[in-house]
Amino acid sequence: xxxPNPLPLHREPLTPEDATLLGTEAxxxxxxxxxxxxxxxxxxHALPALARELGLGMLHLKDEGQRLGxxxxxxxxxxxxxxxxxxxxxxxxxxxxxxxxxxxxxxxSAIAQGLTFACATDGNHGRSVAQGAQxxxxxxxxxxxxxxxxxxxxxxxxxxxxxxxxxxxxDESVAEAARVAEAxxxxxxxxxxxxxxxxxxxxxxxxxxxxxxEALAQLPEPPTHVFLQAGVxxxxxxxxxxxxxxxxxxxxxxxxxxxxxxACLLAxxxxxxxxxxxxxxxxxxxxxxxYEPSLSAFRILERVADGFMDLPExxxxxxxxxxxxxxxxxxxxVAGESGGVGLxxxxxxxxxxxxxxxxGLGAKARVLVINTEGATDPAVYExxxxxxxxxxxxxxx
Numbered sequence: 338x339x340x341p342n343p344l345p346l347h348r349e350p351l352t353p354e355d356a357t358l359l360g361t362e363a364x365x366x367x368x369x370x371x372x373x374x375x376x377x378x379x380x381x382h383a384l385p386a387l388a389r390e391l392g393l394g395m396l397h398l399k400d401e402g403q404r405l406g407x408x409x410x411x412x413x414x415x416x417x418x419x420x421x422x423x424x425x426x427x428x429x430x431x432x433x434x435x436x437x438x439x440x441x442x443x444x445x446s447a448i449a450q451g452l453t454f455a456c457a458t459d460g461n462h463g464r465s466v467a468q469g470a471q472x473x474x475x476x477x478x479x480x481x482x483x484x485x486x487x488x489x490x491x492x493x494x495x496x497x498x499x500x501x502x503x504x505x506x507x508d509e510s511v512a513e514a515a516r517v518a519e520a521x522x523x524x525x526x527x528x529x530x531x532x533x534x535x536x537x538x539x540x541x542x543x544x545x546x547x548x549x550x551e552a553l554a555q556l557p558e559p560p561t562h563v564f565l566q567a568g569v570x571x572x573x574x575x576x577x578x579x580x581x582x583x584x585x586x587x588x589x590x591x592x593x594x595x596x597x598x599x600a601c602l603l604a605x606x607x608x609x610x611x612x613x614x615x616x617x618x619x620x621x622x623x624x625x626x627x628y629e630p631s632l633s634a635f636r637i638l639e640r641v642a643d644g645f646m647d648l649p650e651x652x653x654x655x656x657x658x659x660x661x662x663x664x665x666x667x668x669x670x671v672a673g674e675s676g677g678v679g680l681x682x683x684x685x686x687x688x689x690x691x692x693x694x695x696x697g698l699g700a701k702a703r704v705l706v707i708n709t710e711g712a713t714d715p716a717v718y719e720x721x722x723x724x725x726x727x728x729x730x731x732x733x734x
Contacts (some may be wrong), residue, residue, distance in 0.1 A: 338597075339646040339692055340606055344639040351578060355637055358539050359578040364546040370420050370437045371413065371547055374472065376405045379548065381555035386664035388704075391687055395703040397560070398660075398680065399552045402671055402711025407468060409624075409673075409710040410548055410572060411461035411528075416469025417544030418526055418537055423449045423473045446474035453478060454526045455518040457503070457510035459568070459624045460489035460713060462528045462541075467496035478523060482510040484619055484626065488714035506616055507568075508628050529569040529631040538571060538633060545575035552705065553583065560589045560705035562698055566678035567593045568627040570602050570634030572709065577641040589705070590643045590696055594682035596620040597647035601630045602638060606645045611635045621721065622653045624675035624710060644696065648681055654721040656681040660708070661722055661729045671726045673710035674717060680706045 350356070357363065380400045388396035401410035420440055427435045427448045439445050453476040456466050463479035470477035477498040481490055482505055494500055501517070503510040511527060515534075518525045530538040553559065563580065565573040570593070577591045593602055598620040605611045613629040620626050656677035660670040670677075683704060687693050698704070712718035712726035719725055 338603070339644055339686065339689075340603060341644050342606060342639070342642055344606060344609060346640045347643070349640050351581060351637060351640060355578060356582055358543055359546055359575060359637075360582045363543050364550050364579065367413075367417055367544055367547045368550065370417055373420070373437060373440060374405055374416070378551040378555070379403050381552055382668050382670060384663070384667045386666045390664060391684065392700055393698070393704055394701050397556060397705050398670060399548060399705065399707045400670060401548060401707060401709050402673070402676060407461070407464050408713045409461040409464070410545060410707065411465045412468070413465070413547050414528060414541035414544035414571070415456070415462050415465030415526060416472065418540040419454055419466060419469030419475065420473060421540050422454070422524060422526070422537070423452065423475060426452060440473050449474040452476065453521070453523040455514050455523040456480065456526045456528070457482070457507065457514040458485070458493070459507055459626065460485055460493070461624060461710060463493045463498065464489070464496065466526050467493050467498035470498070471496045478518075480510045480514040480517075482507050484623065486623075486714045486717060488716055492713065506628065507626060508613075528571050529627070530633040532632065535633045538631060542571045542575040542634070545572055546579045548707065549576050549579045549583070556705070558703055559584060559587065561701070561703045562592070562696070563589045563705045564592045564594055564679040564682040565707065566622075566625055566675060566682075566709060567595050567602050568599075568625040569629070569631040570638055571631050573602075573642070574631075574634035574637040576707070578637045581641045588641070591641060592644040592646060592682055592686070592696075593638060593642045594678050595645070595647050596622040596625050596653075596678075597649055599626045599628055600647040601628055602635065603645040603647050605630050605635055606639070621650050622675045622678055623717075624673070625678065646682055646685070648678065648685060652681040652685065653678055656684065657718070657722050658724070661724050669729050669732060670708055671711045671718070671729050672708045673713050674721055676708040676710040
């Protein structure tokens with residue numbers, strides 16, 4: 338299903354607070370913090386052969402599967418928020434400004450040792466929080482629900498995190514993390530927001546603007562269309578919101594793509610307010626299995642998203658295989674089960690010529706999609722594609 342944005346605030350400017358949160362000055366601040374970590378910009382791949390096959394002018398894919406050794410765009414948000422919160426704690430204790438490059442000093446590390454950050458995760462956000470905490474010397478406690486694979490749990494634990502398992506789904510693990518953290522005096526570092534809790538998820542979203550800054554510098558021309566996968570919506574809101582601030586009226590047409598088994602943003606757009614959808618069978622798009630949107634993300638997306646759509650279960654493995662075995666001239670890309678969902682949305686729209694024409698998705702379109710994750714669980718990747726991630730990367734698939 339494809340729903341053009343029906344909300345009354347569609348194409349209205351962001352609120353001043355959100356425009357500041359996702360603006361150019363904030364993105365520059367993110368870059369200063371991320372410079373403390375190894376790794377530069379992730380690749381932007383041109384896919385000319387696939388663009389020709391699909392009838393598009395240009396198709397580019399930003400590959401976050403190579404982000405900071407964590408294999409996901411989430412490496413940007415959680416760790417950045419940890420660093421910002423440690424900076425603020427140090428400034429409060431020392432009574433002076435603390436520059437980003439001081440965060441790794443013994444003086445600031447001693448302060449960080451007294452801090453514990455807690456969050457719930459589908460896998461990637463918790464890994465980012467754990468890595469950020471380890472970097473600055475803080476502690477982390479990560480709550481994982483029953484759908485998180487053992488491979489992803491092991492990857493989080495490798496950064497020194499304490500793991501707490503929660504029976505139930507992602508939303509239930511979010512509630513449990515908040516409950517336990519309050520009792521223990523820990524800082525909740527969630528990537529979803531609720532009434533009275535928006536600032537820290539805002540910092541997480543702010544961290545994601547780094548990939549937009551990189552993509553706009555790498556692209557030959559700004560995109561006309563962007564397809565963004567969504568769970569609670571923080572990633573989609575950050576990317577679409579920053580594009581709206583940077584490009585103004587020239588911003589691209591933005592489509593938010595979700596699994597049909599967990600399409601909480603699509604349902605919220607239909608209802609005209611943030612709503613929770615009923616839990617059913619688990620979706621293969623594991624990182625997008627969220628049943629209630631982030632309030633701050635929905636507030637942004639109701640203004641800057643031009644359409645909302647959902648996808649059937651078979652769309653994700655199909656696009657994973659398509660990226661792994663590309664057309665001649667295109668690079669092979671390792672996309673996890675949620676990573677290629679934006680591209681799957683492009684392909685689904687093009688299967689409806691009337692819809693594609695209505696949103697201008699054709700021979701003049703310059704399309705940007707983002708591979709939000711690589712094979713963050715290699716066993717799951719191999720089960721869904723029949724291919725080993727290493728073989729795909731080495732061109733032997």
